[in-house]
Amino acid sequence: MNITENISLRLFNTFGIDVSAHYFSSFSTQEELAELLTMTPAAPFILGGGSNILFTRDIDGLVLKNEIPGIDLIHEDDEYLYVRSGAGENWHAFVLYCLQRGWSGVENLSLIPGNVGAAPMQNIGAYGVEIKDVFHELEAYDMNEQKVYTFTLNDCEFGYRESVFKRKYRDRFVILNVTFRLRKQPMFHTSYGAIREELDKMRVRTLSINAISQAVINIRSSKLPDPKQIGNAGSFFKNPTISNERFLSLQAIFPTIVGYPAGGSVKLAAGWLIEQCGWKGFRRGDAGCHARQALVLVNYGNATGREIYELSEDILVSVEKKFGVLLEREVNIL
Ligand SMILES: Cc1cc2nc3c(=O)[nH]c(=O)nc-3n(C[C@H](O)[C@H](O)[C@H](O)COP(=O)(O)OP(=O)(O)OC[C@H]3O[C@@H](n4cnc5c(N)ncnc54)[C@H](O)[C@@H]3O)c2cc1C
8 A cells, every 4th residue: 555646647647637636545444544544634535447537737736546356146046146256356357257157137138337336426327227227335435424324226326427426525425335236137238329339230139138248349349439539528518408398399490419318307418419510520729629529538649628618618518508418427526
């Protein structure tokens, strides 16, 4: 447990933003975390894989990288397997671990970057499945009370890219481990996006969790920029939700507007709104809006977090001006 001083965080965030942390350390157990917390008066910044953060400044205090390992089957009944993963496990490696054992539930979430511990933070989701659908409970360390609490599904108050950890309890809890409730008999989700099309292309005759995972991997690899090649944090904005009435009045002006029913409201495709404002493929210095995915902001090399943030602000203002819809950032800004 070494504390390093004045370290660049460039390799610790998928945007590749070059800011520095005054103090930096990692921890692999709850005890190490507790000890590190005695060394800092202010709440540290907890880092996972750095794939949902935009650093806009140097970090004066302590950055703690969660590296708690371990995946264990802790209980099973006729239908379900209860699998606990340390927060520091890589998310996709966890998905592969489950696939290899025939445990079903997380296959649609293949290839999402980041670590297991951050997955409940924003209730990660893709291709019709969210963490909340496979979540059982998690343990988190309360930095105020120096105690471990268990959070059930209800306690987490999961919503679309939301949880209590992102809002109400921000900077208070460190997620130590997450327990998932996975199925022995698979329940396939293939109706979302281009999964069926991709399965046809792959000539899959018998559906399986491995085939779905591979289809998702193929689609994601063809659609999303790889952060190893070009800095990004996936979707920068959330898809905004508006009322049906409001959607109909927008549709009267913009007949091709893209929206999906969402429990009595309509979820708009933020990428479409951004594209209509002319941002797709836009580049200012090294900050840009991806040429194939308008929802993804990118760092072509040496953009600062501030430059990416300013671009996001300009996008937000123009979308509001044209459509009267206020976009919300999905990425955590620091
Ligand atoms: C190419 C690309 C594609 C993506 N696709 C998707 C997608 O399809 N769906 C989706 O939902 N997301 C997607 N994302 C976003 C991102 O992968 C997820 O949000 C992921 O869960 C972030 O994990 P992380 O470990 O990198 O978190 P970090 O970026 O390190 O942290 C994110 C936030 O969580 C906090 N945090 C991290 N770990 C802990 C912990 N153990 N305890 C408490 N707080 C913690 C951090 O302080 C920070 O506020 C994508 C990102 C990229 C780059």
